[in-house]
Amino acid sequence: MEPTAKALSRTYSDRVYPDPWEKVLDYRRVQEYAAEHPNAGRVRTGRALDLPAGRVRGWLKDVVPDPVRGINVAIDRGWLDPPPDSEMAAALLELLAHVLAGGSISVRNYVPAVTPGERISAEEIRDAFERVGVETRTRNADTPERATEIVPTRDGTVLGRCLVAMGAPTGVKTSLDHLPAVVWEVPQSVRRSFARIYVRHRGLNYADKSTTRVQVERPSSFITELRELLDDVLDERVTTGDTGTGITISAAAARELGVE
Structure with missing residues (x-):
């Protein structure tokens, strides 16, 4: 899933709104009502929308909630809902x-x-x-x-x-148990680029071996999906170790991926 306004809003916390997306929707309702009723004050607007007048007052005076500000920045930057092939x-x-x-x-x-x-x-x-x-x-x-x-x-x-x-964790990543779903929603060429970058960061080479070892401290489900990704973008051989804690990329596969 590419970042959406709803998903982005839910990365914020709010003491009043358990779901910050509802705050975004209420703010938008206030702005729409104010545009249609420019002479309405906070009390009339609040009654019409069933919102506390104190909350409405700030929104009518150009106070922008953090989730709304974040969404506006992301829209300006082109980060929200880009087409998968863009x-x-x-x-x-x-x-x-x-x-x-x-x-x-x-x-x-x-x-x-x-x-x-x-x-x-x-x-x-x-x-x-x-x-x-x-x-x-x-x-x-x-x-x-x-x-x-x-x-x-x-x-x-x-x-x-x-x-x-999009699916990235905050803080430590060792509990991440799946690849972000967005990886499977983009063209294969982009998935290959994702895989290449990941292996170049995490791949290890040994002096006496021509293979590349990808060792990551993640649950086995993450290792499995990473292996599936490599199998999807490569024709050459990729294997998972007996302990399930790492992936071995053959020399031919490393050349195919461009990480030899």
Whole structure:
């Protein structure tokens, strides 16, 4: 599922609305009523819509709820409901691969961060962010005890929420038990790109072997779906270990995927 307004709104929390999407709908109702009745005050508007006048007052005075503001930013950026075969859908899915395999999304502010690796350069990660329209900065470059990370400079919290709406977790990822459903909704060429990015982040090579080993700390259901994805985009041999904790990609499959 590509990010939708409803899914994005539900990444926010609200003390009044158990479902923040209902807050978005109420805000929109107030704006529509105000446009049709420009002389109506908060009391009349509240009575007409069965909403507290105190809540209506702020919305009539240009107070925009956080979920609505986030949706507006995402719409302006083109992140909501891009067609599955569009360039933006491909860019979002590839950024999702970087985050799932080599990054994280902050629980506190939802800002995504991706760490460069042996096969993934900082420049490539910056390009992935720029493809969805955001500039980046490098964090922790001068802090040896912490991983260097590439993070957005603007609208990062909304971008991160869009990635969460697509199926990315916040915080630790070890409990993620399935690939995001959106992976199966895009063209095969985009799925292949997702797989290539994931393997380049997580793949290990051994001096005495020509295979690539993908080792991830995830439930077996996630490993199974990752194997299914690789089988879907590759003709060459991919196998799962006896313990089910990793995937071995043959040398021919690695060449086919472009990660040898």
